[in-house]
Amino acid sequence: MTSAPLVHLFLGLLLAPLLLGVINRTKAFFAGRRGPPVLQLYWDLAKLLRKGAVYSQTTTWVFQAGPVVGLAAVLAALALIPFGGAAAPLHFNGDLLLLAYVLGLMRFFTVVAALDTGSSFEGMGASREVQFAALAEPALLLALAAAARKAGSLSLSGILPAAVPLSPELALAAGALVIVFLCENSRVPFDDPNTHLELTMIHEVMVLDHSGPDLALILYSAALKLWVLGALIVGMLVPTVAGVPWVANTVIGLAGMLLLAVVVGVVESVTARVRLVRVPHLLAAAGALAALAFVLVLR
């Protein structure tokens, strides 16, 4: 049992880029294309890490600090997230707050790194990012509060493994989390990772000027963030089986993650992006779902 958290941490580090491959393959399937290889992001990372870099003359050390702080922060988040019914490598009462706020630290540095270029495109992306994040934050914490009350624990490692699948409260909270997940990871309907027009981008445009190893760190951090928030949803919705070796639960958890990736791919294939001015409404809906979940738990 003791090795489970470390194995899960390692799995997260190893498999996070795979999720994006699965999402892209699903989208390709819906579009009738062959699509890029499932392991494409791994090849991209390997190639970027071997490259040199081009920095804008305008930028300072803040620009270079963005990717490294982002990776350090998301690694802390990964260490706090439980997986497959086992506790996280690091867990304590209140770790859910630290999870939310290290992701906030990552966002802060991504945004200031974007502003460091002085580009209007990146300023625009940064402005949208902080707006959506500010509105997503209450929904995230409210959903976590509902789940925490349901489980009677203040630690993610107490909340997720105790999650009862198919309970209406958790389903609502998970619904809110799915919206937050799509928003925070810049997926359709909030952002389109495939867009080629700088004016319409959010996350992609903030990292427009990063290149080489910096870009590799950013892409890998984004994959890890997808994994962390995905594990939160999977942990709430996918049941863990008692009385079997932990490896079995790990496999169930992995299957859940892959299923989530497929679902994201399907969502991206069948829905269009909402207009930017409508995004806050969607996030308010997430808040409403989370509030409803909380009221149900309170009852």
Added chain:
Amino acid sequence: MTILMLALLLLLLSGVAAFLLRSRPTAASVAGAAGPVAAAMLALVPALTVLRGGEVLSTELPWAMPFGRFCVQLDALSALFILPILGLSALGAVYGIEYLRPYIGKYSIGSSWLCYNLLVASMVLVCLARNALLFLLAWELMAFSSFFLVAFENRRKEVRNAAWTYLVATHIGTAFLLPMFLSFGQAAGSLDFAQFAGCLGPAQAGVCFVLAVIGFGTKAGIMPLHVWLPEAHPAAPSHVSAVMSGVMLKTGIYGLVRVLSFLVATPGAPPAWWGWLLLIVGAVSGILGVLFALAQHDLKRLLAYHSVENIGIIILGLGVGLIGLSAGAPVVAALGFAGGLLHVVNHAVFKGLLFLGAGSVLHAVHTREIDHLGGLLRRMPLTGLTFLTGAVAISGLPPLNGFISEFLIYAGAFQGTVNGAAPVAAPLVLVILALALIGGLAVACFTKAFGIVFLGEPRGAAAAAAHESGRLMTVPMLLLAGACLAGGLLAPFLLPALATAVAPLAGAAAIAPLQTAGPLLVWVSGISAGVLLAALLFAAWKRWLLTGRDVRRAVTWDCGYAAPSPRMQYTASSFAQPLTDFFEVLLRTRKHMRLPDVHFPTAANIETETPDVSRESLYAPLFNATGRVLSRVRVMQSGCIQVYVLYLVLTLLVLLIWKL
């Protein structure tokens, strides 16, 4: 206690010395700054001893004043406030020596130092006083000395207006404190604080609670009583803004907490509505504070609104504590109070730092207009680095101190939300919501403030020609930035001190639950340190990867446009626009636009301003109405001396008849 009295005396002496040396401004600055520094060093020992659980110090000096006694006491609560007061004042004083230099010959430096020292001394006395009369006298001395400090640049009209607004607002607050202290005095039969605890009946206690919230809240700057804050802070010299925003507002919190400690001793107190009231006040101040900050174009005004936000967070913490007390949940109470009080200290550190940083920018560029700045990190590396530290800290992000106090308040709220009954969980989940929204908006606001001011290219010639300030200004900022980091990484060691300070509010029962929070803070600080270390390691790794490779410099990607200019950068107003538009109902931003209307437009512009809603729709109508009513009285002022003589005779006659 003798040491503290000596510190007060030193402050007075140094202030007077600076005043006497006013014809030689440089000497006056040194003499004026020496007092706060010496006082801070002197007071460090007794304050720390008391906070570490040492004996409470008290003394009484002879004072011939009816109902007044000069009794002073240093307990853990006072010590918790005195430490940041003296610490920040000392650093502000050192900073002020250099900051005031350009004003030599234009304004009186010596008088400014006299007021500065009086302000510091009166703040310390407010925290030490144990007699209502002494407290109020110190309170008024504080108001007047800070009034003169705000009015430093008295030849500018907007500065004079700001100072008058401040003076009026602060006295409205005091007007609510007088009846409160009087009802305490009447019930206790004495104006000594020692007799106040639990002397009131439940109904009276409720009234006094509301009076205290309004009276002390005006000083602390809660919405909608905050009108003076966004006026006075930008008008004052920056080291004074730092002291006023960082610690003077906190004397309002101190007063509220002190009075609460009397009130919670009332049998049956506190009723649940006290907690609710504080939660609502805190949430409104917090959310509206940060929203108005987001809409500002003036760097110091933005910081002033952030003080409103942080006071909101502190009040939320106190509210969580009261809810915990009334529900009989000592863990919730202890965490809420401890978080609120720790945020008092933390806010003093990072808001002091940010105001000093803004002052450094003002010193170099001579404008506070955010949209005229840019690219200052290259030109002012130390100011930039420390401002970034303050920005991360005030956004409540790990690994810095702001996260620790917010974590404690959150932890208290979550504790009650998860384990409490519905009447406890319902208000506390509102705290979680409010804190989450405030946190998200604060990130938006400070990425804007730091990003637009310090990053990118300069948006004007003045910003391009900026230079770093001298050591007297940068060293205090570096020390405060260090304190932000220390407060985040050494948080577990602060808990015992907090426990002693919280005891008068939450009772001795609070100490045990707070100690259970110790291991949590060890985790938080440990992981924060890990994040910091990992970031440094990754940075080193990246540097190692790039050695020997092709690393080039080029222009920022601009979609292939051939002639990028600094004017094409995103501005602070456009950065904040999506959020200010979304919350338009609350902000009522005014837009003046000239849209491009022909096929080949030559000129178009947009101007936005966000006036204070509370000033425009609460204070202005109120004062205008008062003015109209009182102007009728003017009929009596005919200017004719015979009529005045008639008034005198009539008054005498009435008095004679009345006494007959």
